[in-house]
Amino acid sequence: MRLILILAIILPLQLFADERTWKFSTGVFYLSDRIYRGALIWPAASVMPMFGISYKNVSINGLGFQLNLPYHKFNFQMGLQYFNDGPPLIALQERKKDFRNQRQGVYDATFGIGWEFWPRFKLNINAAKAITTHHGFYSAVALQVPLIPFVSAGYLLALADTRANRYTYGPEAVAGLAHRDFNISLVLPFLPGKGVLITKYTTSRIHQTINKNASYVRPSDKPAVLSSMATWTF
Numbered sequence: 001m002r003l004i005l006i007l008a009i010i011l012p013l014q015l016f017a018d019e020r021t022w023k024f025s026t027g028v029f030y031l032s033d034r035i036y037r038g039a040l041i042w043p044a045a046s047v048m049p050m051f052g053i054s055y056k057n058v059s060i061n062g063l064g065f066q067l068n069l070p071y072h073k074f075n076f077q078m079g080l081q082y083f084n085d086g087p088p089l090i091a092l093q094e095r096k097k098d099f100r101n102q103r104q105g106v107y108d109a110t111f112g113i114g115w116e117f118w119p120r121f122k123l124n125i126n127a128a129k130a131i132t133t134h135h136g137f138y139s140a141v142a143l144q145v146p147l148i149p150f151v152s153a154g155y156l157l158a159l160a161d162t163r164a165n166r167y168t169y170g171p172e173a174v175a176g177l178a179h180r181d182f183n184i185s186l187v188l189p190f191l192p193g194k195g196v197l198i199t200k201y202t203t204s205r206i207h208q209t210i211n212k213n214a215s216y217v218r219p220s221d222k223p224a225v226l227s228s229m230a231t232w233t234f
Contacts, residue, residue, distance in 0.1 A: 025052040027195075027231030033223055036085065037138070037158065037168045038179025038206040039216060040223045044095045046088030050231065066110070075114040081128070082107050102216055103167060106133040120146040136164025138178065150188060156181040169206065170214030177207035195232040202227070 027050045034042035052061035057068045066079030084105035087097070112126035122144040130136050140158035147153055158178040165173040183202040191197055204223045206212050212219045 022053060022055045023233055025054070025231055025233045026050060027229060030228045031088070032226040034088065035202075035204050035223045035225055036083065037160075038181070038204045038223070039100070039168050040221045041085045041100050042088060042095070043100075044091060044093035046092055047090045048088060049090075050229070064107075073116045075116075077110070077112040077114070077126075079110045080107060081110050100216055104133050106130050106167070108138075120152070130164065130167070134163045134167040136167055137161045138164045142181075144185070147184075150186055152185050152187075154181075154183045154185065156183075165211060166214075168216070169211045170216040172214045173211045174208065178211070179204055179206050181205075191230060191232070193232055195230055197228065197230050199226075199228045201225070 029048045029050050031046050031048075033040060033044065034046065050061070052059060054060070057070075059066050059068070063082035064080050066077055066081075069076040082105065085101045085103045087095075107130070108128040109131050110126065110128045112124060114122060114124045116122050124142045124144075125139075126142070127137070127139040130138075138158065138160040140156055142154060142156040144152050144154040157180050159176060160168070160178040162173070162175040165175060165178055168178070181202055181204045183200050185198065185200045188197045188199075189195075202223075202225045204225070206217060206221075209219075211217075212221075
């Protein structure tokens with residue numbers, strides 16, 4: 001927590017140290033449902049405003065930050081990310097908390113490497129270590145491939161240790177395969193004011209029968225989420 005407070009004080013000061021090196025982004029994010037690592041946590045539509053600031057290779061968005069270190073066709077990443085399964089900021093449908101919303105908030109230290117090969121083929125390997133709450137470890141491999149102009153398809157496969165899977169799916173969960181995702185993504189960089197619209201349809205499935213039957217999820221859950229994000233950078 002002390003590290004978080006220090007970063008919250010120092011990084012904003014650095015952002016405004018040189019006007020030529022910082023950028024401000026804003027936008028709006030729509031979700032038909034909310035999922036977390038394959039678990040359906042809020043089966044109702046929501047909207048969330050977005051605000052972010054970046055300084056050179058450091059970006060701050062919400063309650064987290066990320067450092068990007070590009071090298072040739074590779075991009076190395078590290079950062080801090082916060083998650084909680086509470087109600088969305090702007091709910092479009094009424095819903096109360098239930099068995100899906102039993103998790104405490106958690107901060108993850110995140111690490112990753114991205115590799116762009118061939119025209120627009122992207123491979124990402126990511127890892128997250130919880131530094132609060134459950135202290136579990138999570139990792140994922142994701143591949144995104146182009147289909148036609150502006151449209152791509154992606155596949156993600158994730159693994160986690162016992163602590164991370166129990167935090168996500170319930171106290172009965174076990175280590176190993178966590179979930180798999182498949183998505184179709186449409187990116188349109190034609191919004192007024194040089195804005196970008198990113199629309200994505202994602203299906204997610206939890207692996208292992210014992211995890212599908214854990215306390216925070218249901219075997220019948222087969223999330224299919226439509227998301228749309230409009231964003232502008234200044």
